[in-house]
Amino acid sequence: MIASILPTYNRAPLTFVSGEGSWLTEADGRHFLDLGAGIAVNALGHAHPALVAALTDQAQALWHVSNLYNIPAQQKLADALVDQTFADTVFFTNSGTESCELAVKMARKYWYDKGQPDRTEIITFSGSFHGRSSAGISAAGSEKMTKGFGPLLPGFTHLEFGDHDALQSAVSDKIAAILVEPVQGEGGIRPLPDQCLKGLRDLCDQHGILLIFDEVQCGMGRTGKLFAHEWAGITPDIMMVAKGIGGGFPLGAVLATENAASSMTAGTHGSTYGGNPLACAVGAKVMEIVADDAFLAEVNRKAGHLRQKLEGLVAAHPDVFETVRGSGLMLGLKCKTTNTDVVAAGYAQNILTVPAADNVIRLLPALTITDAEIDEAIKRLDAAATTMTEADA
Known part of the structure; x- marks a missing residue:
């Protein structure tokens, strides 16, 4: 029997009920760090005042x-x-x-x-x-x-x-x-x-x-x-x-x-x-x-910080990741393992990324993401990659 919503999406088993900035709250109370921003839509994060x-x-x-x-x-x-x-x-x-x-x-x-x-x-x-x-x-x-x-x-x-x-x-x-x-x-x-x-x-x-x-x-x-x-x-x-x-x-x-x-x-x-x-x-x-010059300057600064951290992540997990590519806060991690498996491993660490073609996961955070949130994102991606490496051992 067909669902009441036309089944054209392969949805993740997640139901978000609220959000603030770079964070989303799942119906069961878990807090997820959002590096997808609704596929680059929530440019200023969730519920920007x-x-x-x-x-x-x-x-x-x-x-x-x-x-x-x-x-x-x-x-x-x-x-x-x-x-x-x-x-x-x-x-x-x-x-x-x-x-x-x-x-x-x-x-x-x-x-x-x-x-x-x-x-x-x-x-x-x-x-x-x-x-x-x-x-x-x-x-x-x-x-x-x-x-x-x-x-x-x-x-x-x-x-x-x-x-x-x-x-x-x-x-x-x-x-x-x-x-x-x-x-x-x-x-x-x-x-x-x-x-x-x-x-x-x-x-x-x-x-x-x-x-x-x-x-x-x-x-x-x-x-x-x-x-x-x-x-x-x-x-x-x-x-x-x-x-x-x-x-x-x-x-x-x-x-x-x-x-x-x-x-x-x-x-x-x-x-x-x-x-x-x-x-x-x-x-x-x-x-x-x-469009404010100071805002865009901050985007560039944070983009540099994120990219540097991601390069370190790739170096630390050569069996999972191949390279970083992209521009600004539109970055991709090309994966050696299946990209959807990396996205799923992220769910287990309460972090959201978006799959793309060429075995890439997209990182499209809110342009308002903080340095502390970038550091936390790397920590969670590192944990996700570690679990994948351990599972293959």
Whole structure:
């Protein structure tokens, strides 16, 4: 008999009832140190007082009116994003998946209105993840996400991650855009080197191709910059955002230059809930906190501390871990043993990590994690690795 909740998730045997900062409380009273942050969503941890206040104040005033009318909180957040980024304009969604849908539509509509309706192809890369919609799974192209869901949406050219020759060969007058994550999340915490991001920008400029960045997981301070592409000193034409921007409240966005967004006129796209007062009140407060230079400097300092400790952990457990990779507080431990077994061993030590492809466990703590909590996390990961080594002895 099927469960009342569609059984599409392999859930851990854990039920959390409350949270504060980097900690979650299980129904049985156990306290877990959270290094997953809801898969990089709870950027400021659980129940951050400023976010609770922003949500409560807005909830007592107005929840929803739809985009038939002006929404002050939406305007405030849009202005902040435009002020702090490359973008000239913003469209608000409820998730990264919805942001992907609009990014694809925007790129194709751009060329249609330019008189090149056949310029629809979008280049993507292996290991990518752009959501679970038809466009998202078609863009990623992996069998894991697409099997059984055909026919897939056409118009995507899939290339191997890091294959520069294939990229050069794929460029033609049919290419509308290149879509890439500056740091792959689901793909196993694989950063695209700065020189490659610069190369992509140069390639797009040379051939008039739109460059789309998916910063759903790596954005909003996660790498120590407000957005990960800033490390390379270049900008995209279109960018997908979600997860951390809402600090736990469902919120996403597509940011774009005036040129890239020029074809998206009244009636070309819409969302009933996107940019509603509740979500944008929280998002505006997240931006106020995360975009601060001093806050980002602290993220970088703590990231250095965590990475140093993780390097020591890898050295201490060479039979369990292979290497550390990633950027800022978006780090991955590539495992020698099965990564899901490492995650499970962590549960036994009351610590939460997130599995990813390439046998990696993701460490995506709240950007507000303290040094003491980082030290405690290493202690618990060390204990988890020790139990695995002893079990194999």
